[in-house]
Structures are given as structure tokens and as C-alpha cells.
Amino acid sequence: MDTIFTRGPSLLSRLILACLLSVLLIILDARLDSFSRVRVYLNSLVSPLQYMANLPGEMLNQASSALTTQRQLLDRNAQLTRQNILMSERLQRFDLLRRENDKLRTLLGSPVRPDVRKMVAELMAVDNNPYSHQIMINKGTLQGVYEGQPVLDDRGIVGQVMQVGTTTSRVLLIADVTHGVPVRIMRNDVRLVASGSGTLNRLVINHVPHSTDIETGDILVTSGLGEVFPEGYPVGRITAVLRDESRPFAQVQAEPAAQLDRLKYLLLLWPADAPQQPVSEEEEDLEP
Template identity: 75%
Template sequence: MNTIFARGPSLLSRLILASVLSVTLMVLDHKLDSFSSARVFLNSLVSPLQYMANMPGEMLSEASKALTTRQQLLDENARLTQANILMSEQLQRLNMLKKENDKLRRLLGSPVRQDVRKVVAELMAVDNNPYSHQIVINKGALQGVYEGQPVLDDKGVVGQVMQVGSTNSRVLLIADVTHGVPVQVMRNGVRAVVSGSGQIHSLILNHVPHSTDIREGDLLVSSGLGEVFPEGYPVARVKQVIRDESRPFAHIEAQPVAELDRLKYLLLLWPADAPERSTDEEEAANG
């Protein structure tokens, strides 16, 4: 039976022929470099296909790098934000400590008399009675505190001790209606008595004749009379003078120099003739 298509060489013959042809071409290419131009042409022809085949991998690699970089930036931003918050909190504490240190320095350096004994006390509580202005401090009989002792802040007179406990004391502020301080005008030495009005930012000068030379802005300092407050400590500054001839006395208001609504550290003063306590006694009393 005749077939339509004649059968060619066998598969083994084809393999042998292809092998011999390949070896011959490799030898010729190696010895004579006959196919260099053809190789360059084929490489140029296949190059776009290689780029296309490699493109998905490159895209995935770049995307991975972008995601990694973005995550690193997010992590770094979170870390820096936390560090900034911590540094801000530390800065706030340092600022507060600096202000407290400045106040303590002013307390210890502000008194007119440098030779008197003085102790720094700290505010413990504020009386919540709206009709009384009193505070509690953390120094008492163990530190030598006594009734009637003058109390100052870094700007001026605050009040005087009215009750003494073993480890704390109650202070009556100069704004209390029951409190009075003998004062004199710094400008001309005119004497008067300044009393509390019941308002934390206001004091009253009582029984001042119309002819008395007191002006708005005058600084009132302790006169030393009464032997409670030593002479020369700032008490208040005159803020209003009303001379109404229909009244027997002038109406004069003053504002305390001390910041009575912002007290924290206070200074206790002893008389000039009070004996100095030794360092060991101070540490034992404070300890």
C-alpha cells in the first residue's frame, strides 16, 4: 500500500545529523568567529522579550521596596513622635523646676534684713471658707514656728501665723477682714494701717484724712509698728484714692504685692534677736 507522504530519515538519524551539525557550527564559530554578526542580531531581536519577561519581577521588587520604605518612615515617625512627647514633658518639668528654683532664690534673697533667721515653708492647703482667707503650711512647732510670726512670699508680706501645730501651722492672709498691717508710704513716710477687705486682690486703708499725701501707685511697706512685721517689707500698692468731702475720711484701696492666689513657697521670719538653730537641729526638725 502506497502512503501519501513518503517517510523521511529515522529519528536516530536526525539526532545524529543535528548533533554533527551543531558541533560543526560551534567549531566554526569558535575558530573563525563566523556567526558574530548573526549573534548580535539575534541578541538584539530577543532583548525586548527579555526586558518584558523581567518586568513583572522588577515591578514587584520596586513595589516591595516602596512598601518597606513607607513602613520604615511610619515607624520612624511614630518613634520620633513618642520621643518628642517625652522630651516635651521633660521640658515642662524642667521649666517648672526652674521657676520654683527662681522663686526659692528670690525668697532667700528678698528680705531687707539679711541677718535674721528664715525658713522656707510650702503651702499644704487653702481654707475653703469664702468669708475667711487662711492657708496651712508645712512648718510647725518642731521648726520653731510661733503665733504671730510674719509670713512672706518672694514679692512681699503674705500674712501672719495664727495657729501652730507640731508639724504644720495656719496662716491668716492680709486680705482677711480681721487682719491689719501698720504701713508707711515708701515715697514720703506717711503712716497708716492697711486692712483686709475680704477680697483676695483688695486692701483698704482706714481712717485716712483727705489731706493725707497718698497717691495712686504709691508703694506701701511695713512700718515696723506693732512689732509683728519688720520694717521695710512691701505690703501693697495704692490703686484708687477717692476724696469725697461728704465723708469724714478718704476712700483708699490698695492691691497686695504678694500673689495671694498663687502661693506655693513661703518664707517664715524670726526676730533679729532670735537664736540661730544649728544645722543638726534644722535637719532633725525637717526630717
Template identity: 65%
Template sequence: MDTIFTRGPSLNNRLTLAIVLSVLLIIVDHKLEGFKSTRVYLNSLMSPLQYLANLPGLMLNESAQRLTSREQLLSENQKLNNQLLLMSEKLQQFEVIQKENDQLRELLEAPLRVASRKMVAELMAVDENPYSQQVVINKGAIDGVYLSQPVIDDEGVVGQVMEVGTTNSRVLLIADVTHAIPVRSLRNDIRFIATGSGSINELYLEHVPHSVDIKAGDTLVSSGLGRVFPEGYPVALVTEVIRDESRPFARVIAKPLAKLDRLRHLLLLWQPEEDGVESNNEEVEELTDA
């Protein structure tokens, strides 16, 4: 029987043609970025489907929360009240220290550090590719999100925005092998470059000489170099330092402080010069009040 599959070129020729066209499209996309705008449109087109795919999980979470026992809610409320009291005490000390710091900067004629705009985002999806550490959040271009925007959680730096759609965005985590962030040691201010290992719980410090003063337990914070991540946000904790004299550099392993495997609520940061100080914490305060 003559079918449509027996007409025209053979299957081998069709496969060869498809492979050639695919390679050409990959080269054009990589070298010329010819499909950058197309990807944005496709991402915006797929965002309703992502919201629909995320809807069953939201419904199950809502149902589970409604079934939570009264005793558990009372216990959690007591713990949160205790934490709020402790944080309020620390905030009072912080405000005094910040005021003294501003006065010292004025005396030294150093520029004052101004607050930046912040926005709370929620996790929508996690990339299932084992060789890629990426997540999707529910904020996009209509919310003012931009490429390379820093993202943190309540513990430390999470990553930066790599793709922006209309209503959602894709975030590259600091554990991804393609990600690097300038950091400094909180103990002695020595600067390093922390790169992702591909594992959710490991970072590597690149090109660390054997003579450098670094040890397990050192806290690494963002250095502010590169003008992507603001200075002073916690990044990782050094867990292991291996000094093998047969190798040109020491092998330094650190663990991200952000809970990359348990992300739920994230915080988007804006550069201080891009927004005023007056409306910097609107969404954060709304979430706290709720």
C-alpha cells in the first residue's frame, strides 16, 4: 500500500537534513543571538501553561494547610513570636550600629550606603536537568525584573536572573557549573571567585594559592565586585581546604548558605541607584504583615 511516508526523499536523507538544519540553528542562535527575542515570546507564551501545571501543587498545599491541627498551629505561632522578639532585639542594635556607621562615613567623607528596592517572589518550577541548576519564579518583566538581577533567600545568595518573560523568570543558581560570583572572606577580607560545581551543596574557590590564609569554617560574603551582587550578602561556608603541593593551587570546597534544595520564597534585589529609598521595602513589609 502506498502511504505518504514512502513518497519523497528517503528517511535517511530526511534525518540528515534535519540534523544539518538543527546544527545551523544552534550556531546562529549561539553566535548571532538571532532567536533571543523569539525565546522571550515563547517563554511568555508558555507561562500560562506553567501556572496551570503549578496549580495542582498549590491546591494540595492549600488543602494540607487547612487540615493542619490547631495544636500545631499554636506551637508554630509561639515559635514565630519568640523568633520575632529575638529579631526585634537584634534590629534595635542594628539600627544603632547603622546610625553610627553613617556618622563615621560622613566624617570620613565616604559615600553612604543607601537601601535598595526589594520584591518577594515564589518558586514555580525546578529544572529537572541533572546538569543544570535553574528554577522558575513567578515574577517577570511586568514586575520590573531584569537580566542578571540578584536573587537571595533568608539565608544568603541564591543566584541571578538569566531569562525574563512577561510574568515569570528563570534564575541561575550559584551551584550551576556556569555560574561564578566574586566573594571575600568575612574573617580577613581576602577576595576569591566562587564557582558552581553542578552539585546543589558544593561550590569551588578558583585559583587559590597554597599560602593564602583560608580555613574550614570561614564565611564567604559577596564582595560587590562585578556590580551584579550587592556587597555583604552571605554566600557560602568553607567546608574543606586541601593543600596538595603537587598541584599548583589549593582545592577549596564551600557549602552554599542559601537553602538551594528547599527554596520557596525568594527576594529580588535592585541596585540602589536604580530606585529610590522611600519605597524599598513595600512588598517585604506586606509579606511580614500577612
């Protein structure tokens, strides 16, 4: 049974009425400027809905951009770190050459020492033994690492490889009591041996006669003797010289040039007479 509440225009009539009203509004909007303010209000009303509709897409785009940017930054940072270590190693050698050329002009015609091959390694672990200073790096025999290979950071000599695995190696730091480095004073070429003291920030120079010309602040570099460390790389700086005539030798202490307590990226060197090693992708990045 039909009631008054169910009566009304048909769907077709409603559609025709809506179309006519739409056309009328379009004509009025085109002819008159009275609807401009209404459009502003309507746009303001619809804007939050548009932002909400676009929000998922914008979030996905921002997340994708953030991940891409972070990955690019990490890759760029790793590349710049390798280049920084390479340039630091070159500056160490160039500084030595400049000083030698200033002192000995006659050697300008001598043949230039051949460049050494090098590779960047990263610190993996630090030995927990308080009586030994050793670290683990992420390079091994697959990269051509060999026992006795010199290791340095961006400031100077760190130590030498003592054990080699397939993909990792163990490095003995110059601060270890069992380690010694043949050095010379850059100022006067006096040759000495710098030994580890068991403390990361101190080296000791043993068997130094009282008459030796050595002063606080003197720079120690590798002498090239012993055929382990190439000549001319910084080892440390003299921090204390105690001459007690009651003792047979002077007591001399030095501070390592390398930051042994803050190691992260290291540089492996292959001198000219070192065993040959395969060229890796990282080593290719270091080539000038």
C-alpha cells in the first residue's frame, strides 16, 4: 500500500532537473562573477580531502626518496673515506720528499722511489686481552694479504699483519710490548727503535745514549730497515726525554702518530718486493 512518503518525482525527472540546474549554474558562473567567492569556499572545503587522497602517494614517494638518498650518501661516504685515506698516505710521503729535497738538493736527479700498491680495510674487532694490543680487519688471503704486511691509518703507522685468514687478518699494533719499529728522527736522521709500551698512547725508545741528539717534539718516521715498513711514514712524536746520569741510557717516550684507540678504516701497503696480490674492486677505486 502506497503512502504519501513514498510518492515523488521519478528518477528520470530528477536526472533532468539536475542537468538543467547544472547547465544554469555553468551559464551563471561564466556570465557573472558572483560565484567566484563561492568557488573559493568550495575549494577550501575540498582541499583537505585532496590532501588526504594524495597523502599515501606522497608518503611512498618520500620514503623511496629517503631510502635512495641514504643509500647514495652511504656509498658516497665510503668512497670519500677511501679517497681520504689514500690522499693522507700520499701527503705523508710527499711531506717527507719535500723535506729531503730542501736538505739535499743534489738528490733531485736521483730516480723516484716506486709507488706502493695499497688497499683500504675496515676494523672488525678489537682483542679483549689487556696484555696484548691486536685488532681484526676484513681482508685476508683472498685479497692478497700476507704476514708481516704494514698497516697504517690516515696519520701514520698502525702495526703489521701477524696472522692471515681467508677473509680476515689479525694485526699487531705498534703499542704492543712485543712490537718494535725501526725509526729515524726526521730532523737529523738519527736511527732508533720505537717499541710498544703496552699503552695505546705511548711508545718507548730503548738504549738511547745520553749524548744522542734527541729533543722533545722530534718527529719519528720509519727508517726502512728491517724490510717490513717502507721508509718515510710517520710513527710518532717524542714527548719526553729524561737524561739521568745514574742510568746507562736516557729514558725516551713518544706518542704514536696513529690514533690507535679510534681506528676504523685502515690502509694495507704492498711494497715493491712484497708478494703479488690480486687487484680487487676497492683497490681499483684507489687508482689515480
